[in-house]
Amino acid sequence: MKKCFFRPVLFLLPFLLIVMLGISSAHAAAGKWGTTMEEALEALKLKGDVDDGEDIYTVCAACHLPTGWGDLAGTFPQLAGQHATVLIKQIADIRAKNRDNPTMYPFAIQIEGAQDLADVSAYIQTLKMNPDxxxxxxxPLYLLTNLRKDTSKNSLDVLEGTIGTDNFKNLKKLEEKRFQTEEAYLKAVSQAIGPAEMNKYKAELLKRADWxxxxxxxxxxxxxxxxxxxxxxxxxxxxxxxxxxxxxxxxxxxxxxxxxxxxxxxxxxxxxxxxxxxxxxxxxxxxxxxxxxxxxxxxxxxxxxxxxx
Ligand code: HEC
Ligand code: HEC
Missing domain, CATH: 1.10.760.10 (Cytochrome c-like domain)
Structure with a gap:
Protein backbone atom coordinates (compact mmCIF):
# COMPACT_ATOMS: atom_id res chain seq x y z
CA MET A 1 0.00 0.00 0.00
CA LYS A 2 1.57 3.27 -1.13
CA LYS A 3 1.02 6.09 1.28
CA CYS A 4 -1.85 8.38 0.27
CA PHE A 5 -3.28 5.92 -2.19
CA PHE A 6 -6.78 6.72 -1.01
CA ARG A 7 -6.35 10.46 -0.75
CA PRO A 8 -7.44 11.29 -4.32
CA VAL A 9 -10.80 9.63 -3.78
CA LEU A 10 -11.54 11.43 -0.53
CA PHE A 11 -13.04 14.43 -2.26
CA LEU A 12 -15.49 12.14 -3.99
CA LEU A 13 -16.79 10.80 -0.71
CA PRO A 14 -19.75 13.09 -0.02
CA PHE A 15 -20.95 12.62 -3.58
CA LEU A 16 -20.63 8.87 -3.46
CA LEU A 17 -22.33 8.74 -0.10
CA ILE A 18 -25.36 10.51 -1.47
CA VAL A 19 -25.47 8.38 -4.57
CA MET A 20 -24.80 5.06 -2.94
CA LEU A 21 -26.79 5.26 0.27
CA GLY A 22 -30.05 3.47 0.00
CA ILE A 23 -29.38 1.91 -3.37
CA SER A 24 -29.67 -1.79 -2.90
CA SER A 25 -28.01 -3.94 -5.46
CA ALA A 26 -29.91 -6.59 -7.33
CA HIS A 27 -29.62 -10.04 -5.89
CA ALA A 28 -27.06 -11.48 -8.22
CA ALA A 29 -25.81 -15.02 -7.81
CA ALA A 30 -26.69 -16.57 -4.47
CA GLY A 31 -23.88 -16.10 -1.97
CA LYS A 32 -22.63 -18.59 0.57
CA TRP A 33 -20.96 -18.41 3.94
CA GLY A 34 -17.50 -19.69 3.14
CA THR A 35 -17.30 -19.50 -0.63
CA THR A 36 -15.02 -16.50 -1.04
CA MET A 37 -12.45 -17.28 1.60
CA GLU A 38 -9.36 -17.42 -0.59
CA GLU A 39 -8.34 -13.80 -0.15
CA ALA A 40 -9.22 -13.84 3.56
CA LEU A 41 -7.11 -16.93 4.20
CA GLU A 42 -4.20 -15.37 2.35
CA ALA A 43 -4.49 -12.15 4.37
CA LEU A 44 -4.56 -14.06 7.64
CA LYS A 45 -1.19 -15.62 6.90
CA LEU A 46 0.44 -12.19 6.54
CA LYS A 47 1.78 -9.76 9.10
CA GLY A 48 -0.23 -6.55 9.24
CA ASP A 49 1.58 -3.20 9.12
CA VAL A 50 -0.22 -0.84 11.50
CA ASP A 51 1.19 2.34 9.90
CA ASP A 52 0.10 1.39 6.42
CA GLY A 53 -3.19 0.24 7.91
CA GLU A 54 -3.70 3.65 9.48
CA ASP A 55 -3.20 5.25 6.10
CA ILE A 56 -5.71 2.93 4.46
CA TYR A 57 -8.16 3.55 7.29
CA THR A 58 -8.38 7.28 6.44
CA VAL A 59 -11.04 6.50 3.87
CA CYS A 60 -12.88 4.05 6.14
CA ALA A 61 -13.04 6.68 8.87
CA ALA A 62 -15.42 8.78 6.79
CA CYS A 63 -18.15 6.24 7.53
CA HIS A 64 -16.92 4.13 10.43
CA LEU A 65 -15.47 7.23 12.16
CA PRO A 66 -11.85 7.74 13.24
CA THR A 67 -12.70 6.00 16.53
CA GLY A 68 -14.06 2.96 14.65
CA TRP A 69 -17.30 3.22 16.64
CA GLY A 70 -19.68 3.60 13.69
CA ASP A 71 -22.76 5.80 13.92
CA LEU A 72 -25.50 5.96 16.52
CA ALA A 73 -28.27 4.90 14.15
CA GLY A 74 -26.51 1.67 13.23
CA THR A 75 -26.04 2.43 9.55
CA PHE A 76 -22.27 2.05 9.92
CA PRO A 77 -21.15 -0.71 12.27
CA GLN A 78 -18.58 -0.36 15.01
CA LEU A 79 -15.39 -2.01 13.79
CA ALA A 80 -13.33 -1.45 16.95
CA GLY A 81 -13.20 -4.64 18.97
CA GLN A 82 -14.27 -6.93 16.15
CA HIS A 83 -12.11 -10.03 15.64
CA ALA A 84 -9.54 -9.57 12.89
CA THR A 85 -10.67 -12.80 11.26
CA VAL A 86 -14.21 -11.42 11.07
CA LEU A 87 -13.06 -8.03 9.73
CA ILE A 88 -10.99 -9.72 7.06
CA LYS A 89 -13.66 -12.23 6.05
CA GLN A 90 -16.36 -9.56 5.88
CA ILE A 91 -14.28 -7.14 3.81
CA ALA A 92 -13.25 -9.98 1.50
CA ASP A 93 -16.92 -11.01 1.15
CA ILE A 94 -17.93 -7.42 0.41
CA ARG A 95 -15.16 -7.16 -2.21
CA ALA A 96 -16.29 -10.40 -3.81
CA LYS A 97 -19.93 -9.24 -3.71
CA ASN A 98 -20.78 -12.18 -1.51
CA ARG A 99 -22.17 -9.68 0.98
CA ASP A 100 -24.09 -6.83 -0.63
CA ASN A 101 -22.81 -3.47 0.53
CA PRO A 102 -23.31 -0.96 -2.29
CA THR A 103 -22.37 1.92 0.04
CA MET A 104 -18.96 0.55 0.86
CA TYR A 105 -18.20 -1.47 -2.26
CA PRO A 106 -16.45 1.33 -4.23
CA PHE A 107 -14.06 1.80 -1.29
CA ALA A 108 -13.63 -1.87 -0.51
CA ILE A 109 -12.37 -2.57 -4.03
CA GLN A 110 -9.65 0.05 -3.65
CA ILE A 111 -7.94 -2.20 -1.17
CA GLU A 112 -5.18 -3.64 -3.30
CA GLY A 113 -5.12 -7.17 -1.98
CA ALA A 114 -4.39 -9.48 0.92
CA GLN A 115 -1.55 -7.34 2.35
CA ASP A 116 -3.75 -4.22 2.54
CA LEU A 117 -6.46 -6.30 4.19
CA ALA A 118 -4.00 -7.50 6.82
CA ASP A 119 -2.69 -3.94 7.33
CA VAL A 120 -6.04 -2.23 7.77
CA SER A 121 -7.25 -4.98 10.11
CA ALA A 122 -4.08 -4.67 12.19
CA TYR A 123 -4.77 -0.95 12.53
CA ILE A 124 -8.44 -1.45 13.45
CA GLN A 125 -7.26 -3.82 16.18
CA THR A 126 -5.50 -0.91 17.88
CA LEU A 127 -8.81 0.99 18.28
CA LYS A 128 -10.61 0.73 21.61
CA MET A 129 -14.31 -0.17 21.64
CA ASN A 130 -17.00 2.38 22.44
CA PRO A 131 -17.45 2.08 26.23
CA ASP A 132 -21.03 3.31 25.96
CA PRO A 140 -41.32 -1.37 26.06
CA LEU A 141 -40.65 1.03 23.22
CA TYR A 142 -43.06 2.59 20.75
CA LEU A 143 -41.35 4.00 17.73
CA LEU A 144 -42.51 4.79 14.21
CA THR A 145 -39.49 4.10 12.11
CA ASN A 146 -38.35 3.06 8.69
CA LEU A 147 -35.48 1.10 10.13
CA ARG A 148 -36.20 -1.90 7.96
CA LYS A 149 -37.63 0.07 5.07
CA ASP A 150 -36.16 -1.87 2.20
CA THR A 151 -37.08 -5.29 3.44
CA SER A 152 -39.80 -5.18 5.98
CA LYS A 153 -43.49 -5.55 5.85
CA ASN A 154 -43.27 -3.90 9.26
CA SER A 155 -41.91 -0.57 8.15
CA LEU A 156 -43.63 2.76 8.60
CA ASP A 157 -44.41 3.23 4.90
CA VAL A 158 -46.64 0.16 4.91
CA LEU A 159 -49.03 2.08 7.12
CA GLU A 160 -49.88 4.52 4.36
CA GLY A 161 -51.85 1.89 2.49
CA THR A 162 -53.88 1.12 5.59
CA ILE A 163 -54.56 4.48 7.16
CA GLY A 164 -54.64 6.69 4.06
CA THR A 165 -52.32 9.42 2.82
CA ASP A 166 -53.66 12.31 4.92
CA ASN A 167 -53.42 10.41 8.18
CA PHE A 168 -50.03 9.13 7.16
CA LYS A 169 -48.68 12.63 6.50
CA ASN A 170 -49.75 13.73 9.97
CA LEU A 171 -48.36 10.61 11.54
CA LYS A 172 -44.98 11.10 9.86
CA LYS A 173 -44.39 13.96 12.31
CA LEU A 174 -43.99 11.32 15.01
CA GLU A 175 -41.32 9.44 13.07
CA GLU A 176 -38.34 8.42 15.25
CA LYS A 177 -39.93 9.84 18.43
CA ARG A 178 -39.61 7.31 21.24
CA PHE A 179 -42.45 6.51 23.65
CA GLN A 180 -41.93 4.34 26.69
CA THR A 181 -45.60 3.47 27.20
CA GLU A 182 -48.47 2.49 24.94
CA GLU A 183 -50.56 5.21 26.54
CA ALA A 184 -48.10 7.99 25.70
CA TYR A 185 -47.75 6.72 22.15
CA LEU A 186 -51.50 6.51 21.53
CA LYS A 187 -52.00 9.97 23.00
CA ALA A 188 -49.49 11.41 20.54
CA VAL A 189 -51.13 9.52 17.67
CA SER A 190 -54.52 10.80 18.74
CA GLN A 191 -53.22 14.36 18.66
CA ALA A 192 -51.71 13.78 15.22
CA ILE A 193 -54.69 12.20 13.43
CA GLY A 194 -57.65 12.61 15.80
CA PRO A 195 -59.16 10.17 18.29
CA ALA A 196 -61.71 8.65 15.89
CA GLU A 197 -59.07 7.71 13.31
CA MET A 198 -56.75 6.54 16.05
CA ASN A 199 -59.40 4.16 17.37
CA LYS A 200 -60.24 2.89 13.92
CA TYR A 201 -56.65 1.83 13.23
CA LYS A 202 -55.48 1.21 16.76
CA ALA A 203 -54.43 -2.41 16.31
CA GLU A 204 -52.42 -1.63 13.19
CA LEU A 205 -50.85 1.47 14.73
CA LEU A 206 -49.69 -0.55 17.72
CA LYS A 207 -48.37 -3.44 15.67
CA ARG A 208 -46.25 -1.21 13.45
CA ALA A 209 -44.80 0.85 16.29
CA ASP A 210 -43.98 -1.85 18.83
CA TRP A 211 -40.18 -2.06 19.05
C1 HEC B 1 -23.86 -21.86 13.97
C2 HEC B 1 -23.25 -20.69 14.51
C3 HEC B 1 -24.14 -19.49 14.81
C4 HEC B 1 -25.27 -19.47 15.61
C5 HEC B 1 -25.94 -20.64 16.33
C6 HEC B 1 -25.68 -18.09 15.65
N1 HEC B 1 -24.84 -17.33 14.88
FE1 HEC B 1 -25.01 -15.33 14.58
N2 HEC B 1 -23.50 -15.41 13.20
C7 HEC B 1 -22.73 -16.51 12.92
C8 HEC B 1 -21.76 -16.18 11.90
C9 HEC B 1 -20.72 -17.11 11.33
C10 HEC B 1 -21.99 -14.82 11.55
C11 HEC B 1 -21.26 -14.03 10.48
C12 HEC B 1 -21.77 -14.49 9.17
C13 HEC B 1 -20.92 -14.06 8.03
O1 HEC B 1 -19.82 -14.60 7.85
O2 HEC B 1 -21.32 -13.15 7.33
C14 HEC B 1 -23.09 -14.37 12.41
C15 HEC B 1 -23.60 -13.09 12.38
C16 HEC B 1 -24.49 -12.59 13.32
C17 HEC B 1 -24.90 -11.20 13.42
C18 HEC B 1 -24.40 -10.06 12.55
C19 HEC B 1 -23.11 -9.54 13.19
C20 HEC B 1 -22.40 -8.46 12.42
O3 HEC B 1 -21.44 -7.89 12.98
O4 HEC B 1 -22.75 -8.18 11.29
C21 HEC B 1 -25.77 -11.12 14.48
C22 HEC B 1 -26.47 -9.88 14.99
C23 HEC B 1 -25.92 -12.46 15.02
N3 HEC B 1 -25.14 -13.32 14.30
C24 HEC B 1 -26.69 -12.77 16.11
C25 HEC B 1 -26.97 -14.07 16.51
C26 HEC B 1 -27.88 -14.40 17.57
C27 HEC B 1 -28.62 -13.38 18.44
C28 HEC B 1 -27.94 -15.76 17.62
C29 HEC B 1 -28.83 -16.63 18.50
C30 HEC B 1 -30.26 -16.41 18.34
C31 HEC B 1 -27.02 -16.28 16.61
N4 HEC B 1 -26.46 -15.21 15.97
C32 HEC B 1 -26.76 -17.63 16.38
C33 HEC B 1 -22.85 -17.75 13.52
C34 HEC B 1 -23.90 -18.15 14.34
C1 HEC C 1 -19.22 4.96 2.31
C2 HEC C 1 -19.25 4.42 3.65
C3 HEC C 1 -18.26 3.32 4.00
C4 HEC C 1 -16.89 3.36 3.83
C5 HEC C 1 -16.04 4.45 3.21
C6 HEC C 1 -16.42 2.11 4.39
N1 HEC C 1 -17.46 1.36 4.88
FE1 HEC C 1 -17.33 -0.42 5.85
N2 HEC C 1 -19.34 -0.54 5.95
C7 HEC C 1 -20.22 0.44 5.54
C8 HEC C 1 -21.57 -0.01 5.78
C9 HEC C 1 -22.85 0.76 5.43
C10 HEC C 1 -21.48 -1.29 6.38
C11 HEC C 1 -22.64 -2.17 6.85
C12 HEC C 1 -23.29 -2.82 5.68
C13 HEC C 1 -24.51 -3.61 6.09
O1 HEC C 1 -25.35 -3.07 6.75
O2 HEC C 1 -24.56 -4.80 5.73
C14 HEC C 1 -20.07 -1.60 6.46
C15 HEC C 1 -19.56 -2.79 6.97
C16 HEC C 1 -18.23 -3.04 7.17
C17 HEC C 1 -17.70 -4.24 7.78
C18 HEC C 1 -18.50 -5.40 8.32
C19 HEC C 1 -18.68 -5.22 9.81
C20 HEC C 1 -19.47 -6.31 10.48
O3 HEC C 1 -19.69 -6.20 11.70
O4 HEC C 1 -19.87 -7.27 9.82
C21 HEC C 1 -16.34 -4.11 7.81
C22 HEC C 1 -15.35 -5.10 8.38
C23 HEC C 1 -16.02 -2.84 7.19
N3 HEC C 1 -17.18 -2.20 6.82
C24 HEC C 1 -14.72 -2.34 7.02
C25 HEC C 1 -14.41 -1.20 6.29
C26 HEC C 1 -13.05 -0.79 5.96
C27 HEC C 1 -11.81 -1.50 6.40
C28 HEC C 1 -13.17 0.34 5.20
C29 HEC C 1 -12.05 1.14 4.54
C30 HEC C 1 -11.27 0.43 3.56
C31 HEC C 1 -14.59 0.65 5.08
N4 HEC C 1 -15.30 -0.30 5.73
C32 HEC C 1 -15.09 1.74 4.40
C33 HEC C 1 -19.88 1.65 4.97
C34 HEC C 1 -18.60 2.07 4.64
Missing part, protein backbone atom coordinates in the same frame (compact mmCIF):
# COMPACT_ATOMS: atom_id res chain seq x y z
CA UNK A 133 -22.51 2.03 22.71
CA UNK A 134 -26.12 2.82 21.71
CA UNK A 135 -28.18 0.13 23.46
CA UNK A 136 -31.49 -1.55 22.77
CA UNK A 137 -34.72 -0.59 24.50
CA UNK A 138 -34.66 -3.03 27.48
CA UNK A 139 -38.41 -2.86 27.92
CA UNK A 212 -39.82 -3.15 22.65
CA UNK A 213 -37.65 -5.95 23.97
CA UNK A 214 -37.76 -8.32 26.93
CA UNK A 215 -34.34 -9.12 28.37
CA UNK A 216 -35.57 -12.17 30.31
CA UNK A 217 -36.84 -13.70 27.11
CA UNK A 218 -33.62 -12.55 25.42
CA UNK A 219 -31.45 -14.33 27.98
CA UNK A 220 -33.31 -17.61 27.52
CA UNK A 221 -33.13 -17.42 23.73
CA UNK A 222 -29.49 -16.38 23.79
CA UNK A 223 -28.44 -19.25 25.99
CA UNK A 224 -30.40 -21.77 23.95
CA UNK A 225 -29.48 -20.53 20.51
CA UNK A 226 -26.47 -18.25 20.34
CA UNK A 227 -23.91 -19.16 22.98
CA UNK A 228 -22.47 -22.06 21.06
CA UNK A 229 -21.26 -19.71 18.32
CA UNK A 230 -21.20 -16.16 19.67
CA UNK A 231 -19.95 -17.21 23.14
CA UNK A 232 -21.43 -16.89 26.61
CA UNK A 233 -20.91 -13.12 26.67
CA UNK A 234 -21.22 -12.29 22.98
CA UNK A 235 -17.45 -12.46 22.47
CA UNK A 236 -17.67 -14.37 19.20
CA UNK A 237 -14.93 -16.71 18.15
CA UNK A 238 -11.73 -15.62 16.46
CA UNK A 239 -10.89 -19.02 15.06
CA UNK A 240 -14.28 -19.76 13.52
CA UNK A 241 -15.02 -16.25 12.17
CA UNK A 242 -17.99 -15.76 14.52
CA UNK A 243 -18.48 -12.03 15.12
CA UNK A 244 -18.29 -10.20 18.44
CA UNK A 245 -21.77 -8.91 19.18
CA UNK A 246 -21.02 -7.64 22.72
CA UNK A 247 -20.95 -3.85 22.66
CA UNK A 248 -21.98 -3.56 19.00
CA UNK A 249 -24.66 -0.97 18.12
CA UNK A 250 -28.09 -2.48 18.77
CA UNK A 251 -29.80 -1.03 15.71
CA UNK A 252 -27.04 -2.32 13.43
CA UNK A 253 -27.31 -5.81 14.89
CA UNK A 254 -31.09 -5.84 14.58
CA UNK A 255 -30.85 -5.02 10.91
CA UNK A 256 -28.20 -7.68 10.30
CA UNK A 257 -30.12 -10.28 12.26
CA UNK A 258 -33.22 -9.57 10.25
CA UNK A 259 -31.31 -9.65 6.96
CA UNK A 260 -29.77 -12.97 7.95
CA UNK A 261 -33.21 -14.31 8.79
CA UNK A 262 -34.75 -13.37 5.45
CA UNK A 263 -31.69 -14.24 3.37
CA UNK A 264 -30.74 -10.69 2.35
CA UNK A 265 -27.30 -11.08 3.90
CA UNK A 266 -26.11 -13.69 1.48
CA UNK A 267 -22.90 -14.69 3.28
CA UNK A 268 -24.81 -15.65 6.41
CA UNK A 269 -23.86 -18.83 8.19
CA UNK A 270 -26.44 -21.47 7.17
CA UNK A 271 -26.49 -23.00 10.65
CA UNK A 272 -27.40 -19.65 12.14
CA UNK A 273 -30.16 -19.21 9.56
CA UNK A 274 -31.61 -22.56 10.62
CA UNK A 275 -31.25 -21.72 14.28
CA UNK A 276 -33.25 -18.50 14.11
CA UNK A 277 -35.99 -19.57 11.71
CA UNK A 278 -39.32 -18.95 13.39
CA UNK A 279 -38.15 -16.15 15.70
CA UNK A 280 -40.90 -13.56 16.17
CA UNK A 281 -40.00 -9.84 15.97
CA UNK A 282 -40.09 -9.72 19.79
CA UNK A 283 -37.79 -12.76 20.06
CA UNK A 284 -35.40 -11.13 17.63
CA UNK A 285 -35.26 -7.77 19.41
CA UNK A 286 -34.99 -9.38 22.82
CA UNK A 287 -32.15 -11.75 21.97
CA UNK A 288 -30.15 -9.06 20.18
CA UNK A 289 -30.74 -6.53 22.96
CA UNK A 290 -29.57 -9.11 25.49
CA UNK A 291 -26.54 -10.28 23.51
CA UNK A 292 -25.24 -6.78 22.79
CA UNK A 293 -25.23 -5.70 26.47
CA UNK A 294 -22.19 -7.74 27.48
CA UNK A 295 -18.68 -6.37 27.80
CA UNK A 296 -15.65 -7.99 26.26
CA UNK A 297 -13.07 -9.43 28.63
CA UNK A 298 -9.30 -9.58 28.47
CA UNK A 299 -8.31 -12.70 26.60
CA UNK A 300 -11.34 -12.65 24.29
CA UNK A 301 -9.17 -11.37 21.48
CA UNK A 302 -6.32 -12.94 19.68
CA UNK A 303 -4.21 -10.53 17.68
CA UNK A 304 -3.31 -11.03 14.05
CA UNK A 305 0.38 -10.96 13.41
CA UNK A 306 1.85 -7.49 13.39
CA UNK A 307 4.93 -6.35 11.54
CA UNK A 308 7.84 -5.76 13.89
CA UNK A 309 10.18 -3.01 12.79
Missing amino acids: PPRGPNG GSDLKLGKKLFEENCVKCHGDHGQGNYKDYYPVIAGQTYLYLIRQFYWIEIGKRRNANPDMVKQIAGFTPLDMRSVVDYGSRFEMKKGDWKKVKEEED
